Amino acid sequence: MSLRRPTVKGAFSFSNPAVRAWLFQILAVVVVLLIAAYLIHNTITNLSNRGITSGFAFLDRAAGFGIVQHLIDYQQGDTYGRVFLVGLLNTLLVSALCIVFASILGFFLGLARLSDNWLLRKISTVYIETFRNIPPLLQIFFWYFAVLRNLPGPRQAVDAFDLVFLSNRGLYIPAPQLGEGMGAFLAAVLIAVGVTVGLYRYNKTHQMKTGQLRRTWPWAIALLIGLPALAHALYGAALHWDIPALRGFNFRGGMALIPELAALTLALSVYTSAFIAEIIRAGILSVPHGQHEAARSLALPNPVTLRQVIIPQAMRVIIPPLTSQYLNIAKNSSLAAAIGYPDMVSLFAGTVLNQTGQAIETIAITMSVYLIISLSISLLMNIYNRRIALVER
Incomplete structure (x- = not known):
């Protein structure tokens, strides 16, 4: 008796579900690419007809306007x-x-x-x-127009120890300025953290072996306070503080958190x-x-x-x-x-x-x-x- 290997009929025919699945996926990809190509071509044609130059070269041009809050240095002439x-x-x-x-x-x-x-x-x-259940935009309007904009003006600002001032112009707080001892201070903090982590792991291993509990936090506090204090005494202050002060109709100096x-x-x-x-x-x-x-x-x-x-x-x-x-x-x-x-x-x-x-x-x-x-x-x-x-x- 001869054994014949069974053949799969219609393995590459449209009646095969796997073939249909691949064909539909390929068709979907082609349709998406054609739509994208049409939109890109239409956009380029419209821009060309209106004389609009596309590209990102405008990022190098001067802006010419001010920004009320910026975390980095910014002037009106910047790009x-x-x-x-x-x-x-x-x-x-x-x-x-x-x-x-x-x-x-x-x-x-x-x-x-x-x-x-x-x-x-x-x-x-x-x-x-x-x-x-209140839309966030309405809540933003409430805090901005109903609460913060009704605070007193700069001359009647609410102050705390002549260091922090709150008015309808914003919250003014002392701004840190880097001092000559910042490098030594950071080094002291890193050393204190490294020694604390090592001591914690050593005490944990000791507890697992002997069952005796050794507290790490007193040494951690001493290191985190003592080493930076020593660096401050030897190399000077790590930070200096710029205190805001009322000059004219508004505060100058410090750091301003605007009402917005x-x-x-x-x-x-x-x-x-x-x-x-x-x-x-x-x-x-x-x-x-x-x-x-x-x-x-x-x-x-x-x-x-x-x-x-x-x-x-x-x-x-x-x-x-x-x-x-x-x-x-x-x-x-x-x-x-x-x-x-x-x-x-x-x-x-x-x-x-x-x-x-x-x-x-x-x-x-x-x-x-x-x-x-x-x-x-x-x-x-x-x-x-x-x-x-x-x-x-």
């Missing part, structure tokens, strides 16, 4: 490229501030929502249900903290109740139970939606244009676009910046999520 850096840093500043404040406030609100105290639980509930930055930070922090609070609450409730009972059976105090047992297990539920809220903060920071805060949208997609007419380039740069910021936040949060993930063995 549009410098304007881009100023707008980028301002966007990163407000995003970082809002992420920190919203996280801290949301964490405590989430815990308060689960508190046994009736009043604390109801206050946190009212806070969450109120602020998360304060309004944006307050609004986005309050708005996003309400969502983060619910994420924290959901994460804690996702931990099985048996974990709470096991901790009680070991007579662990509630703070220790929360810090060592509940929160580590809840983080795997908290991190993914928390990442989405951080992304929302970065994207919602573009609402700064509504009150004139000099961020990427206000400067580049607004002022620079109007002055140069380079709409495609400025919008593309602005979109790319927000895309890169969002991808960076996602990458960092995913790395952190993998590090804290519970691995089953």
Whole structure:
């Protein structure tokens, strides 16, 4: 009896599901490329007909306008490229501030929502249900026009020890200036941190071998205070402080936090903290109740139970939606244009676009910046999520 190898009929025919799947994918890619080619050709033709020169050469031209807040040196004669850096840093500043404040406030609100105290639980509930249901733009307008713009003028500013001044022009605080002893100070701090880490690991190893507990924190405090103080005494001050003072109709010197930055930070922090609070609450409730009972059976105090047992297990539920809220903060920071805060949208997609007419380039740069910021936040949060993930063995 002869054995014949079975043949697969229609292996490359359209009736084969795998073949159809590949054909449809290839067709979809071709359609997308054709649409992109048409849009690019149409854009180039329209720009040529209107005599508009495309490209990024405009970044080397002088801007010719001032910016009220800049984290780096900026003058009116600087280039549009410098304007881009100023707008980028301002966007990163407000995003970082809002992420920190919203996280801290949301964490405590989430815990308060689960508190046994009736009043604390109801206050946190009212806070969450109120602020998360009001659009962020309206909250920005409220803090800016109804609160900060109604503060007293510079001559009647609220001051603290003649160092900090709050008025409708902003918050003025002392600005640090680098001193001659900064190098020695940084070296002392690095040495103190390195010795502390080494001492902590040595004490941990000693405890694992002998069972004897050796405290690291007294030596850590002594090193972190003593070595920088010694560097200060030997090499001079690491920082000098520029104190703001009222001169004429406004303050001069120091560091100014403009009302637009304060309004944006307050609004986005309050708005996003309400969502983060619910994420924290959901994460804690996702931990099985048996974990709470096991901790009680070991007579662990509630703070220790929360810090060592509940929160580590809840983080795997908290991190993914928390990442989405951080992304929302970065994207919602573009609402700064509504009150004139000099961020990427206000400067580049607004002022620079109007002055140069380079709409495609400025919008593309602005979109790319927000895309890169969002991808960076996602990458960092995913790395952190993998590090804290519970691995089953």
